[in-house]
Amino acid sequence: MSKFEVTSSKLEVLLKNVHVIDPVAGRNGLFDLLVSSGQVARVGRDLPADGVRVVELPAGCVVVPGLIDIHVHLREPGQEHKETIATGTASAVAGGFTAVACMPNTDPINDTASVTQYIVKRAAESALARVYPIGAVSMGSNGEQLTEIGDLRAAGCVAITDDGRPVASALLMRRALEYASMFRIPVIDHCEDPSLKGDGVAHEGAVASMLGLKGIPGAAESVMVERDISMAELTGGHVHIAHMSARQSLRAVRTGKERGITVTAEVTPHHFVLTDEALRERGGYDTNTKMNPPLREEADRVAMIDGLADGSIDVIATDHAPHHADEKGLEYDRAPFGIVGLETCVPLCIDRLVHAGVIGLPRLVELLSANPARVLGLPGGTIAEGATADLTILAPDQTVTIRASQLRSKSKNTPFDGWALKGAVAATIVGGRLVYVNSEMNLRHL
Amino acid sequence: MTTATALRSRHLLGIEDLDAAEIDLILETALAMKEVGARPIKKVPTLRGRTVVNLFFEPSTRTRMSFELAEKRLSADTLGMTTVGSSVVKGETLSDTARTIEAMAPDIIVMRHGSSGAPHQLARVCKASIINAGDGTHEHPTQALLDAFTIRERKGRLQGLRVAIVGDLVHSRVLRSNLWLLTKVGASVVVCGPATLVPPGLERMGVEVTNDLDRALDGADVVMMLRVQHERMHGLFLPSVREYFTLFGLTPARMKRAAPEAIVMHPGPMNRGVEIDSDVADGPWSVILDQVANGVAVRMAVLYLLAGGEDS
Amino acid sequence: MAIVMDADRVSRSLARIAHEILERNRGVENLALVGIRARGVPLAERLAAMLRDLTGAEVQTGSLDITLYRDDLMRHAVGPQPVIRRTEIPFSIDDKLILLVDDVLYTGRTIRAALDALIDFGRPRAIQLVVLVDRGHRELPIRADYVGRNIPTSHQQSVQVRLAELDGRDEVEVEG
Numbered sequence: 051m052s053k054f055e056v057t058s059s060k061l062e063v064l065l066k067n068v069h070v071i072d073p074v075a076g077r078n079g080l081f082d083l084l085v086s087s088g089q090v091a092r093v094g095r096d097l098p099a100d101g102v103r104v105v106e107l108p109a110g111c112v113v114v115p116g117l118i119d120i121h122v123h124l125r126e127p128g129q130e131h132k133e134t135i136a137t138g139t140a141s142a143v144a145g146g147f148t149a150v151a152c153m154p155n156t157d158p159i160n161d162t163a164s165v166t167q168y169i170v171k172r173a174a175e176s177a178l179a180r181v182y183p184i185g186a187v188s189m190g191s192n193g194e195q196l197t198e199i200g201d202l203r204a205a206g207c208v209a210i211t212d213d214g215r216p217v218a219s220a221l222l223m224r225r226a227l228e229y230a231s232m233f234r235i236p237v238i239d240h241c242e243d244p245s246l247k248g249d250g251v252a253h254e255g256a257v258a259s260m261l262g263l264k265g266i267p268g269a270a271e272s273v274m275v276e277r278d279i280s281m282a283e284l285t286g287g288h289v290h291i292a293h294m295s296a297r298q299s300l301r302a303v304r305t306g307k308e309r310g311i312t313v314t315a316e317v318t319p320h321h322f323v324l325t326d327e328a329l330r331e332r333g334g335y336d337t338n339t340k341m342n343p344p345l346r347e348e349a350d351r352v353a354m355i356d357g358l359a360d361g362s363i364d365v366i367a368t369d370h371a372p373h374h375a376d377e378k379g380l381e382y383d384r385a386p387f388g389i390v391g392l393e394t395c396v397p398l399c400i401d402r403l404v405h406a407g408v409i410g411l412p413r414l415v416e417l418l419s420a421n422p423a424r425v426l427g428l429p430g431g432t433i434a435e436g437a438t439a440d441l442t443i444l445a446p447d448q449t450v451t452i453r454a455s456q457l458r459s460k461s462k463n464t465p466f467d468g469w470a471l472k473g474a475v476a477a478t479i480v481g482g483r484l485v486y487v488n489s490e491m492n493l494r495h496l
Numbered sequence: 497m498t499t500a501t502a503l504r505s506r507h508l509l510g511i512e513d514l515d516a517a518e519i520d521l522i523l524e525t526a527l528a529m530k531e532v533g534a535r536p537i538k539k540v541p542t543l544r545g546r547t548v549v550n551l552f553f554e555p556s557t558r559t560r561m562s563f564e565l566a567e568k569r570l571s572a573d574t575l576g577m578t579t580v581g582s583s584v585v586k587g588e589t590l591s592d593t594a595r596t597i598e599a600m601a602p603d604i605i606v607m608r609h610g611s612s613g614a615p616h617q618l619a620r621v622c623k624a625s626i627i628n629a630g631d632g633t634h635e636h637p638t639q640a641l642l643d644a645f646t647i648r649e650r651k652g653r654l655q656g657l658r659v660a661i662v663g664d665l666v667h668s669r670v671l672r673s674n675l676w677l678l679t680k681v682g683a684s685v686v687v688c689g690p691a692t693l694v695p696p697g698l699e700r701m702g703v704e705v706t707n708d709l710d711r712a713l714d715g716a717d718v719v720m721m722l723r724v725q726h727e728r729m730h731g732l733f734l735p736s737v738r739e740y741f742t743l744f745g746l747t748p749a750r751m752k753r754a755a756p757e758a759i760v761m762h763p764g765p766m767n768r769g770v771e772i773d774s775d776v777a778d779g780p781w782s783v784i785l786d787q788v789a790n791g792v793a794v795r796m797a798v799l800y801l802l803a804g805g806e807d808s
Numbered sequence: 809m810a811i812v813m814d815a816d817r818v819s820r821s822l823a824r825i826a827h828e829i830l831e832r833n834r835g836v837e838n839l840a841l842v843g844i845r846a847r848g849v850p851l852a853e854r855l856a857a858m859l860r861d862l863t864g865a866e867v868q869t870g871s872l873d874i875t876l877y878r879d880d881l882m883r884h885a886v887g888p889q890p891v892i893r894r895t896e897i898p899f900s901i902d903d904k905l906i907l908l909v910d911d912v913l914y915t916g917r918t919i920r921a922a923l924d925a926l927i928d929f930g931r932p933r934a935i936q937l938v939v940l941v942d943r944g945h946r947e948l949p950i951r952a953d954y955v956g957r958n959i960p961t962s963h964q965q966s967v968q969v970r971l972a973e974l975d976g977r978d979e980v981e982v983e984g
Binding site for chain 2: 259261262381
Binding site for chain 3: 501521524525527528529531532535536537539540541542570800
């Protein structure tokens with residue numbers, strides 16, 4: 051357990067008559083929550099105040115288990131001009147996340163315990179949210195030699211991936227799954243066949259055709275998803291499909307689950323909100339529409355929405371990928387892939403999934419908290435008596451306007467600047483400390 | 497259709513942004529500009545005192561020369577900048593290069609770049625008007641305009657003509673610009689190329705797509721041949737030049753299927769014996785040299801229409 | 809609004825001008841007409857016809873669009889660029905006496921632009937100016953050699969010349 055910079059003292063409060071949604075505990079209703087000494091001391095009804103402050107939240111607020119984003123690029127060590135653990139976790143808590151899992155494609159890559167230990171140390175010194183490192187599958191993510199997975203696990207890694215790149219070969223995937231299963235951690239794969247991807251920069255389709263951009267077909271992703279599911283079947287290991295985007299991939303995941311294979315999948319908000327038509331907007335070629343996997347066509351977007359609703363998709367994760375303005379200011383071909391996502395996730399999810407009638411809030415809590423915890427074997431995902439107080443207070447009816455310049459992330463590369471969305475984070479509590487409060491809401495008494 | 501009296505945008509980034517009335521305005525203006533080239537003194541003072549920068553990030557002899565000539569005939573001050581030895585090679589970003597040039601206050605920047613969308617990104621930060629002289633595989637608007645001018649010159653109209661465009665479709669910006677233009681003015685278009693070189697979704701533009709050259713040429717009034725680069729053999733797109741020429745090369749025998757009085761066009765430079773036989777390139781159907789001559793007039797028209805007034 | 813010249817008056821003025829041209833230049837040898845677009849062109853054609861009737865000789869006629877030579881084009885936001893119409897001078901103007909023909913002479917800037925254009929076409933022996941109406945208010949030292957009618961006006965007024973070939977009838981109207 052890391053210590054946190056004391057931004058505020060631990061809350062000693064009784065949250066009275068608040069709407070709690072906690073699918074794992076089977077709760078969806080009005081409850082009292084006693085938060086004390088950094089823990090959720092009690093959950094129940096008509097709880098006595100016991101010497102603590104009694105707080106009633108504004109109408110419409112909902113208390114949920116702390117949200118967990120399992121796909122975040124914190125860029126430290128080595129790329130601190132884009133983001134640091136401090137700024138990235140500040141962004142995370144502003145987005146309602148009490149914990150993030152950070153990707154290993156730093157500089158140096160997190161392929162040895164010493165890099166993992168560095169990340170853990172820096173997180174203890176500067177992070178506002180919990181940071182769970184993810185280690186690399188292969189040394190340098192070069193696809194040639196396995197990392198010392200046991201060592202990485204002992205140092206604190208909760209999964210392995212070569213994200214940024216696919217796990218290079220079927221054999222490597224097989225070995226990684228076999229080895230990782232000894233430690234009961236999943237192999238996360240960025241699924242893409244390099245020969246089909248080539249030097250593509252956008253989804254292969256009518257939009258890229260007329261914009262003159264090299265395309266990446268959906269099959270480039272699904273061919274690898276199918277390979278990974280076969281390897282999971284062969285080994286009995288757990289493969290987690292990172293940032294799924296293509297309808298063909300979803301089809302393969304559904305079939306895999308039906309056959310009892312341990313495959314889980316995540317999708318990012320931009321993949322169920324935007325399509326490749328976004329590349330035509332704002333005069334065209336806005337590099338904030340460039341990410342990998344790319345924004346695909348409407349049929350893929352709709353497939354992702356269906357997968358979220360019917361349970362084939364387990365997790366929503368942002369793939370928060372900060373890049374400096376100078377880098378994103380390059381030509382579309384040359385700009386790096388990726389957008390930030392920690393602070394836009396909750397508003398997009400509530401507006402485009404809950405208010406749109408696709409799923410209810412309890413399912414959203416599964417996607418953003420319970421399932422991420424389950425996939426990576428993390429604590430949290432539910433509000434349990436005696437457990438650490440990691441809580442997110444949502445305001446589903448509060449409108450928010452995304453302002454890129456005001457994001458807490460060091461980088462501002464988002465395509466959602468100016469978007470007005472219904473659904474906000476009211477407050478974020480980590481270890482009983484109030485690490486984020488929405489200044490536009492009346493929460494002074496918290 | 498009413499003729500426009502002005503272009504709506506202060507840039508010419510692509511034919512996609514123009515409507516049929518604006519296309520007509522440019523072609524009409526080009527007619528008047530062509531007459532200037534027939535005079536003993538091929539110069540008018542219209543753009544006197546205006547500065548035009550030719551910013552070419554990709555090598556190009558003919559397009560650059562054509563623009564330079566157009567600018568000089570309008571009496572503009574012209575500056576050419578190619579990337580060899582420039583700061584771009586030293587790693588300067590596109591917008592920094594543009595800002596440096598903007599500090600010299602050009603009125604118009606004529607830009608050719610290897611990346612699709614580069615002029616669009618520049619237009620967001622530049623005060624000058626930007627003319628796209630070719631961006632990646634996206635558009636080459638003045639080429640399509642001079643193609644249309646040439647067709648109209650020979651055929652008297654554009655609407656209702658059957659136009660076949662043949663070649664490496666996926667890598668061609670000339671194709672995309674011509675698709676936009678020809679569909680906007682009511683021509684009927686069929687595109688043809690090997691299946692490996694056809695980008696997805698072209699049918700959405702309202703054009704017929706085929707891999708059969710004979711079918712494409714059937715009754716065509718205009719045949720536009722696109723260049724096939726040798727790199728395509730290495731990218732697993734095509735097995736060989738020989739097979740390409742057998743299946744898609746334009747020969748006099750193939751031309752028999754086209755309509756009587758059909759014309760053959762090519763944006764240049766030609767690969768003789770790859771996409772086009774010399775007997776066709778130099779034969780009676782060919783208007784290829786007219787295209788080059790018309791390029792200057794069309795570019796003069798675009799410069800004139802974009803240069804109007806101080807605060808346009 | 810007042811019609812200051814009716815159809816009859818227009819044709820009598822042109823006839824008189826044709827005679828003046830002949831008298832001053834002692835015939836039509838090496839003489840050509842160039843009308844300034846738009847209404848100078850039909851006027852030039854009419855004069856050519858009259859001169860042919862009087863002398864039996866064909867007088868060459870051309871048309872000139874001076875849009876590309878205007879000095880106000882790039883200066884202020886006049887809005888859209890003026891549409892350019894064609895210039896057609898299908899003969900050499902070297903060593904000829906060129907009669908420039910326009911409908912209204914006002915500030916003189918149009919004529920200045922026309923002179924610039926003509927000189928780009930060759931080296932005429934001399935240039936003389938024919939106008940149907942001179943409305944005064946010159947801003948440049950330019951004068952007409954042959955005038956249909958002098959009509960003093962104020963800056964607020966405008967002079968509209970209508971000709972059968974373009975407008976269906978001949979008349980000159982002063983508005984304002």
